[in-house]
Amino acid sequence: MTEKIGVIGGGSWGTALAILLSEKGYQVEMWLRDKLQVEEIENSRENKKYLPNVKLPSNLKVTNDLEKVSFNKDVILLSVPTHGVRETLYNCKRYINKDQIIVNVAKGIENDSLLRISEIVKEILPQNKYSILSGPSHAEEVAKNMPTTVVSASEDKTVAEFVQDLFITPFFRVYTNPDVVGVELGGSLKNVIALGAGISDGLECGDNTKAALMTRGIIEMARLGEKMGANTSTFAGLSGIGDLIVTCTSMHSRNRRAGILIGEGKTLEQSIKTVGMVVEGIKTTKSAYELAEKYGVIMPITKEIYGVLYEGKDVKNSVINLMLRDRKHEMEDVIIDKNISW
C-alpha cells in the first residue's frame, strides 16, 4: 500500500484532498508557500483562508519546506494554480526521484507556452509517471463528504488505476480514462465558459442564455480538443460536460463568481480581488484564444470573453455579436465529419 503523499499547494483544493487522503490512513504532508499560514494552520488545525470551518485530521502534517514535502514520497499531488506549476516544480525537482507518481489537479493551460500541465511536467520531470485527476468537484462539497465523481487520466493504465484506488472513497468515486489531452482541456476550457455563464448572470440574462452558453460552449471546447488530439467523447464525460455544468451553475465557482462581477460592471482587477482566490479561467481565456488561432478553430464564445477581459469590449456588445453571427446548422461539425447532407 502506498503510504506517503506530498501535497504541493494548500489552497482549497489541495487542503480538501489532503484531508480525504489523510482520512483514508495515508501519511500526508501538505506544503504552503506562506510560512505564517503554515503556523496558523498548525495552531488552529484549520485552513481558515481557503477552506474555513473544516478541521484537519490529526495525522495531516503541514510544512513550508519543499524538500520535506517532496523527498521520499510515493506520490506528489500537484495542487498549485497553473501559473505556479512550472516554478514550483523547478524548485522541488532536486528532491523528487523518477519513481514518484505525479498527480496533477490544477485546471489550466500555461500562458505564452500554451502547454497543458502534463506537458510542463514532462519537460521538468521527463521520467515520472503522470495522472490528471479532474471532474465536477468543488472543494467545499468534497470536504463535507458530498457524493462526488471525478476521472483519473493517464497514458499508463496502471497509473490511472493506481490513482483511482488511491483516492476512491464511498463519497468520492473515481473513474479512469486514457485521454490525458481531453481531460486536461475539458477541465481548463470549462472555466472560460463558466466566466461567460457568470457574466450572463451578472447581466441578469436568464436560464435560456446560460443553457445556450453551456451547450454551444461544450461544442467549441470539443472542436479545439479534437484538433489537439483529444477524443471528443471525453467532452461528454465528467471532465467535460460534468465539470462545465457544476462550474456554470454553482455558487462555489470562483470563475462564475468573477464573471458575475464583470457582468455587473466591475473591472477585471476588482473582480479578481473580490473573489480572493484563484480564478483560473482568466489566464486560460488568453491561452484558449491563442490556441484557437494556432489551430485555426472557431471558438466564438471564447473569442468574445477574450475581448471583454483583454480588449475592453463591452459585454452587451459581445452578447449581440454572438447572437448575430452567420446562421448555421447546429451540428455543423458532425455533418462535415460524417459527410451527412439533407
Ligand SMILES: NC(=O)C1=CN([C@@H]2O[C@H](COP(=O)(O)OP(=O)(O)OC[C@H]3O[C@@H](n4cnc5c(N)ncnc54)[C@H](OP(=O)(O)O)[C@@H]3O)[C@@H](O)[C@H]2O)C=CC1
Ligand atoms: N477549489 C476547487 O474546488 C477546485 C480547484 N481546482 C483547481 O486546483 C488548482 C488550485 O486551486 P485552489 O486550491 O482552488 O486555489 P485557492 O485559490 O484556493 O488557493 C491557491 C493556493 O495556491 C497558492 N499559490 C498561488 N500562486 C502560487 C504560486 N505562484 N506558486 C505557488 N503557490 C501559489 C496560494 O498561496 P498564497 O495564499 O500564498 O497566495 C494558495 O495556497 C486550480 O488549478 C483550480 O482550478 C480543481 C478542482 C476543484
Ligand SMILES: O=C(CO)COP(=O)(O)O
Ligand atoms: O473546477 C472546479 C470544480 O470542479 C472549481 O471551479 P472554480 O475554480 O470556478 O471554483
